[in-house]
Every structure is written in structure tokens, then in C-alpha cells.
Amino acid sequence: MIDEKQADQMQLLEAYRKCCQTRDLIQAAFESAYEGIVITDSNGFIMMMNQSYAEFLGVDAKEVVGKHCTEVIENTRMHIVAKTKEAELAQVQRIRGGDMIAHRIPIIQDGKVIAVVGKVLFQNARELHALSAHVLRLQKELNYYQGELLKSVGAKFSFDDIIGNSSKIRSVKEIAKRVAGSDTTVFISGESGTGKELFAHAIHKHSHRKFGPFVRVNCAAIPETLVESVLFGYEEGAFTGAMKGGKKGKFEMAHQGTIFLDEIGELPLTMQAKLLRVLQEKEVERIGGMHPVKVDVRIIAASNRDLEQMVKKGQFRQDLFYRLHVVSLHIPPLRERREDIPLLVDSLLKMLSHEIGVYVSGVDAAAMNALILYDWPGNVRELKNVLERTLHMKDGDLIQVNHLPVHVVKGGTGNPARYSLKEALEQAEKEAILQVLKAADNDKIRAIQMLGISKSSFYQKLKKHQIKI
Numbered sequence: 420m421i422d423e424k425q426a427d428q429m430q431l432l433e434a435y436r437k438c439c440q441t442r443d444l445i446q447a448a449f450e451s452a453y454e455g456i457v458i459t460d461s462n463g464f465i466m467m468m469n470q471s472y473a474e475f476l477g478v479d480a481k482e483v484v485g486k487h488c489t490e491v492i493e494n495t496r497m498h499i500v501a502k503t504k505e506a507e508l509a510q511v512q513r514i515r516g517g518d519m520i521a522h523r524i525p526i527i528q529d530g531k532v533i534a535v536v537g538k539v540l541f542q543n544a545r546e547l548h549a550l551s552a553h554v555l556r557l558q559k560e561l562n563y564y565q566g567e568l569l570k571s572v573g574a575k576f577s578f579d580d581i582i583g584n585s586s587k588i589r590s591v592k593e594i595a596k597r598v599a600g601s602d603t604t605v606f607i608s609g610e611s612g613t614g615k616e617l618f619a620h621a622i623h624k625h626s627h628r629k630f631g632p633f634v635r636v637n638c639a640a641i642p643e644t645l646v647e648s649v650l651f652g653y654e655e656g657a658f659t660g661a662m663k664g665g666k667k668g669k670f671e672m673a674h675q676g677t678i679f680l681d682e683i684g685e686l687p688l689t690m691q692a693k694l695l696r697v698l699q700e701k702e703v704e705r706i707g708g709m710h711p712v713k714v715d716v717r718i719i720a721a722s723n724r725d726l727e728q729m730v731k732k733g734q735f736r737q738d739l740f741y742r743l744h745v746v747s748l749h750i751p752p753l754r755e756r757r758e759d760i761p762l763l764v765d766s767l768l769k770m771l772s773h774e775i776g777v778y779v780s781g782v783d784a785a786a787m788n789a790l791i792l793y794d795w796p797g798n799v800r801e802l803k804n805v806l807e808r809t810l811h812m813k814d815g816d817l818i819q820v821n822h823l824p825v826h827v828v829k830g831g832t833g834n835p836a837r838y839s840l841k842e843a844l845e846q847a848e849k850e851a852i853l854q855v856l857k858a859a860d861n862d863k864i865r866a867i868q869m870l871g872i873s874k875s876s877f878y879q880k881l882k883k884h885q886i887k888i
């Protein structure tokens with residue numbers, strides 16, 4: 420018979436056994452953790468240190484118990500965290516000539532610190548850099564595959580992605596939207612980097628073919644010997660090295676969608692004749708093929724060369740020229756629509772900041788002035804490249820003139836013959852005021868100080884530019 424006292428003792432024993440089990444479990448987890456862990460009391464005296472941390476420090480885990488953390492751990496702040504009660508996360512701590520990354524977390528009970536837990540996340544800051552470089556690399560790969568996927572499925576950009584509020588760009592967008600709905604062949608001219616491809620995507624996306632493929636062919640990038648097989652495909656055995664089963668050409672791939680023939684001015688004359696036949700017959704013949712294949716494709720072509728001149732010189736077929744120019748869109752160069760520059764800068768910066776993970780609040784007045792006055796021979800592409808480079812160079816959160824490439828600052832002619840200097844300056848002045856107001860959180864006094872002008876002149880300018888605060 421077990422009496423009441425014995426039963427109590429057994430219960431106590433059982434509770435004690437469970438307690439020991441839990442302690443051993445925690446101890447084992449503490450010891451087997453990959454990260455180094457140390458626990459101090461509220462005065463910074465070490466209560467526990469796991470093997471991983473002890474090995475990292477080159478000390479005996481048992482011997483350090485009871486010692487003050489400052490005696491054992493270089494540059495430690497465990498005792499300080501015990502006083503501040505503020506957790507310090509992912510802090511760099513220099514130990515034995517290397518930088519490690521550590522957390523220090525106070526354990527608080529009833530408002531009092533009872534212990535501080537220190538955790539080494541990376542024994543070497545290089546580990547962290549390697550990890551973040553790895554993540555960045557994976558992200559880049561992901562972006563690449565996403566891009567490729569989108570390319571193979573359809574168009575990437577819509578009319579909303581075409582930034583610009585100048586009358587010139589608005590009128591091109593207007594015409595493009597109107598013709599997008601039909602199957603009309605469209606020819607897009609404009610200097611390099613003006614956004615011809617962007618327009619081609621937008622037209623496709625705005626058309627009834629939007630769920631069909633959008634296939635871009637860069638005619639300048641295909642070696643002359645391969646143009647025919649790339650565009651029209653080939654049958655098995657058509658030539659040595661031909662793939663088993665043959666291969667579809669770009670026209671067949673674009674069936675029920677749109678084919679964008681970029682840099683069409685680079686197409687060899689022999690190919691121009693074949694292309695003309697495809698446009699007339701709406702069928703293609705693979706190399707080595709016996710029968711033509713019907714294709715239902717909308718054609719958008721583009722070139723930054725003067726095709727009319729090329730026709731005159733016999734470098735481009737006149738009949739093909741007319742066949743392509745059913746509707747022509749001309750994208751004006753950036754220097755002819757400088758009023759779009761502030762808007763482009765703003766939206767490209769947002770996009771690039773997001774892409775490369777560098778925050779910037781904007782461009783200061785002088786830098787914006789330089790960007791407006793520069794001639795941009797490479798158009799929006801060049802502007803985008805300059806901004807990306809600048810983001811890597813900047814040292815504050817505002818882009819300033821000294822961050823811009825010298826040729827942009829020095830080369831800003833703002834040719835008055837194409838865009839009056841007065842207009843450029845007016846535009847720059849308005850932009851400067853808007854930027855400064857933004858930077859000053861609309862505080863007029865601060866804005867006046869930053870601009871370095873008088874109060875009356877400030878108010879006159881607000882009125883002139885119709886800026887409302």
C-alpha cells in the first residue's frame with residue numbers, strides 16, 4: 420500500500436525527472452546550435468556559453484562561466500544591453516581582427532532584465548557578404564528567366580509604360596493607340612533609344628492579338644547567312660547541321676501574334692525580296708520545304724536609319740518600303756521634347772532604385788538643369804544608363820551635379836535652335852522649385868533658404884509657374 424506521503428514523493432520525483440529532461444533538451448539544443456550563443460546575467464556575468472561560441476573565441480566554455488563578459492569577449496556590449504534594455508540586432512562586432520555579425524537581446528521579466536542573450540549570426544562578415552551576393556545572384560537569374568518567359572509569351576510593355584507628357588509624345592501615342600486595334604502594318608522610325616521597341620510592345624498589347632505571341636527579331640544581330648533560316652525556318656535535312664525534325668522560323672512562331680522586325684534597314688537585299696513575298700502572300704516557305712505555310716501575323720517594323728535615303732541609294736527596296744509604311748510613327752528624339760525629361764528622370768529613378776536596391780529621393784535643381792540641357796544623342800536609353808550609373812555614385816539621398824558624368828554637365832548645349840534656352844531655363848527653374856519644396860516638405864521658409872532667393876522673388880516664381888502649395 421502506498422500512503423499519501425509516498426504518493427506526494429513520487430509525484431515530486433516525476434516532476435523533477437521531467438524538469439531534468441527539459442533542461443537536458445535545452446542544453447543539447449544550446450550546445451548543438453550552429454550559431455555561437457552566450458547568456459549573461461543582468462550585470463554582464465556569463466551564465467552559459469555554447470561550444471560553438473567558445474571554439475570561435477578560443478576559450479573553454481566551462482571556465483568562462485561566472486566571468487564578466489568584458490573579460491572574455493572583445494568589444495562586447497552585453498552588459499550595456501542589460502542596462503539599456505534595447506535589443507541590438509545584426510550589429511558588426513570586431514573580434515580577433517575580423518568583423519562578425521551579432522544579435523544582443525535582453526530577456527525581460529516583470530519589467531526587469533534577467534539575462535541577455537548574445538548570438539553570433541556570422542562568424543565573419545564576409546560570410547554575410549557571400550550570402551547576400553548569392554541571394555543577389557539568384558535574384559538576377561530569376562529576373563532573367565522572368566524576362567525570357569515574358570518575351571516568349573508576349574509583350575512586356577503597355578502604353579502606360581511610355582513616359583512623357585509633351586505634346587509630341589502624346590500625339591504619337593494617340594496615333595499608335597488608334598492603329599493598334601487593326602492589323603495594319605506599322606513602321607516606327609526614330610533615333611536609337613527613343614523607345615521604338617516600347618511602342619511595338621504597347622501596340623501589340625493594345626491589339627486583339629495581345630494573347631498571341633510577340634516575337635522580336637533584331638535584323639542587325641543575325642549573321643547574313645542565317646537570316647533566311649531564322650526568319651522562315653527549315654525542314655529536316657535542309658542543310659548540314661539542320662536540326663532533326665526541322666525548325667520553325669520567327670514568322671511561324673509569331674502565328675496569330677505580332678512580329679517586330681527591329682532594325683529592318685539592316686536586312687540584306689535578297690532577304691528584302693523574300694520578306695516582301697511573305698507580306699504579300701501571307702505565307703512562308705521553310706528552307707528545303709515543299710509547301711508554303713500560311714501565317715497570320717501582324718507586322719511592326721522599325722529602323723533608326725533613314726530608309727528613304729537608303730531607297731534612293733538602292734540599299735532598300737522601294738516596294739518593300741511602301742509595303743511597310745502603311746502607317747508610320749516617328750518617335751522624336753529626347754532633345755526635341757525636353758519637357759519630358761523631369762518626368763522621365765523621376766519615373767526611371769523610381770524604377771532603377773527598386774531594381775538595384777539603392778534609395779534616392781530625387782535630383783537637385785542644378786543636376787536637373789544639366790539633365791534638361793544635355794542633348795542626349797542616345798535618347799532615353801542613354802538617360803536611363805546615366806541615371807543608373809549615378810545611383811551607384813551618389814553619396815547622399817539627392818543626386819547632385821557632381822554625381823553626373825562630366826560629358827553630361829559640360830555637354831549641355833540645349834541648342835536654342837531646337838529648344839529655346841529661355842524655355843529650358845524656365846523648365847529647369849520650375850523643376851528646381853518643385854524639387855526643393857519636396858526636399859523641404861513644403862516648408863516655404865526652408866525652401867527660400869535652400870534656393871537662396873528673396874521671399875518676393877520666391878512668391879513671384881510660384882505664381883509664374885502656377886505652383887500651388
Ligand SMILES: Nc1ncnc2c1ncn2[C@@H]1O[C@H](COP(=O)(O)OP(=O)(O)OP(=O)(O)O)[C@@H](O)[C@H]1O
Binds near residue numbers: 616
Ligand atoms: N518614353 C519612355 N518611357 C520610359 N522608358 C523609355 C521610354 N522610351 C524609351 N525608354 C526606355 O529606354 C530604353 C530604350 O528603349 P527602346 O529599346 O524601346 O528604344 P529603341 O528606339 O527601340 O532603340 P534601338 O533603336 O537602339 O533599338 C528602354 O530601356 C526603354 O524601356
